[in-house]
Amino acid sequence: MKLLQHIVMALGVICVATSCTVEKTDYDAELSTDTTEYIEYEEVTSTTSDGYTIRIEALNGTLYKGYNEIHLKITDTQTSAVLEDSEVTFLPILTDANGNKTSCPHQYTLEYNATEKYYSGYAVFTSESDTTVNWQLYIDFQDSSQSYAINQPITIEEQTNMNLNMTAFTGNDDEQYFIALVAPQSPSVAENELVAGIYKYNKPEQEAGTFPDLTQYSYSIVKNHTLLLDPRMPEPSMGNHSSPNNQDLTQASDSLYYGVVNYTMTGEWTLNFIFQDPDGNTIKGTEVSTEFTPGIEGERSELHIDILF
Structure with a gap:
């Protein structure tokens, strides 16, 4: 009987000790987070002008804040012929409530895919569309030595998948940078290949000319x-713990940056970064504590991206 009493008391202590964690962490809400992996390109919008129809496609037929791979299809409305291997340029412009215009990291000259017959590029949209902010695409192309220009309003949606978050910051070199997560869309409890795009705004060296003056909207x-990379679970109940076998991100031949992040459980993670130039100088980011701190929220690097799956 005494042994049974000791067991019951021990279970009671465990319940008391863990009840705080249950109250602080809503695991059901975390696990319900949308991490759907989209693989199909669908039409976002289309426009017809000067005898040509331009169709803009993206994953899930939606343009989101953050990194977007974009496909463009151009057809002659009279002949239904696809415009092949032309020089096509692509410029996203954001206009705010005061009429100020900016852009975002993007591929200005699109590449032609001869097999699928579309032009491909990317844009890293830095904000969602709303009543005070609107986006428009300025698309130029040539056919039979004649130039065409089409402007098309687009809508940028909130990115609900935190695994595709982005961040913008000013580095210690006074340059403006952008880091956008590209993959994985839907991580697993395992070692995941982590992919990101890193871009910089090219400061104009001259006053703006006739809009849109490309010297004012240049990114590289x-x-x-x-x-x-130092991934950690900062929530107090998780104790700031990290994981083994992570790999820093370095650039591959496709210009994106690749590394490995090992998620040992589902929930809220912070990807803490230190961004370094080719000589190893730190442009942005700080080291974070490696201590296990149960009950205390873990610190974040000055350069970080929060994710959730």
């Missing part, structure tokens, strides 16, 4: 840098 892919 950051070359040969390193993104040091």
